[in-house]
Amino acid sequence: xxxxxQNPRYLITVTxxxxxxxxxxxxxxxxMSWYRQDPGLGLRQIYYSMNVEVTDKGDVxxxxxxxxxxxxxxxxxxESPSPNQTSLYFCASGLAEFPNTGELFFGExxxxxxx
Amino acid sequence: SQQGEEDPQALSIQEGxxxxxxxxxxxxxxxxxxxxxxxxxxxxxxxxxxxxxxxxHSGRLRVTLDTSKKSSSLLITASRAADxxxxxxxxxxxxxxxxxxxxxGAGTQVVVTP
Numbered sequence: 001x002x003x004x005x006q007n008p009r010y011l012i013t014v015t016x017x018x019x020x021x022x023x024x025x026x027x028x029x030x031x032m033s034w035y036r037q038d039p040g041l042g043l044r045q046i047y048y049s050m051n052v053e054v055t056d057k058g059d060v061x062x063x064x065x066x067x068x069x070x071x072x073x074x075x076x077x078x079e080s081p082s083p084n085q086t087s088l089y090f091c092a093s094g095l096a097e098f099p100n101t102g103e104l105f106f107g108e109x110x111x112x113x114x115x
Numbered sequence: 116s117q118q119g120e121e122d123p124q125a126l127s128i129q130e131g132x133x134x135x136x137x138x139x140x141x142x143x144x145x146x147x148x149x150x151x152x153x154x155x156x157x158x159x160x161x162x163x164x165x166x167x168x169x170x171x172h173s174g175r176l177r178v179t180l181d182t183s184k185k186s187s188s189l190l191i192t193a194s195r196a197a198d199x200x201x202x203x204x205x206x207x208x209x210x211x212x213x214x215x216x217x218x219x220g221a222g223t224q225v226v227v228t229p
């Protein structure tokens with residue numbers, strides 16, 4: 001089954017404790033992206049990757065890191081989480097052939113609470 | 116920054132009625148997409164309309180795009196309770212240095228009552 005898998009789905013952590021949210025897709029997509037969703041703000045893009053070893057900042061990259069060492073995986077790293085990073089996080093993947101970003105496939109989301 | 120803004124923020128209708136929501140955006144685009152999200156779950160792609168298209172249909176969905184007004188509309192005909200969800204528009208910027216920066220609006224929450 002074609003899917004984007006995120007883990008963990010739910011996490012409660014404390015300020016400053018490094019954490020990683022994993023994302024894996026099995027559709028051989030070149031493009032992957034992370035979004036956060038907050039009430040009233042819709043989805044805001046954190047980072048995206050057009051291909052292996054190529055990543056770029058989205059609209060809200062502060063406090064986050066990513067890596068793209070293999071095509072299928074795109075982990076989101078919070079080196080020192082703070083309460084304002086409490087949010088619902090989505091990973092997405094797609095084909096994205098220049099110059100179009102086409103249809104995205106989303107994971108089920110990771111709800112993160114930072115105390 | 117948010118590119119698209121949906122209107123209305125919330126919509127409540129009865130089964131069988133049509134639901135219409137609008138999306139306005141600010142900069143030129145390659146395409147505009149609509150997604151559905153059921154209560155806190157992952158978004159599901161509904162339809163993509165390219166900048167050179169004016170109207171597109173998919174089942175009970177009809178999307179229009181007016182690039183001169185920088186706006187799009189999504190019409191769901193003969194609504195069902197299962198259509199209860201949030202609907203988001205997403206814009207794909209035309210600028211080549213913005214390739215990959217698909218931007219979402221805040222969404223329209225639709226409730227369909229039996």
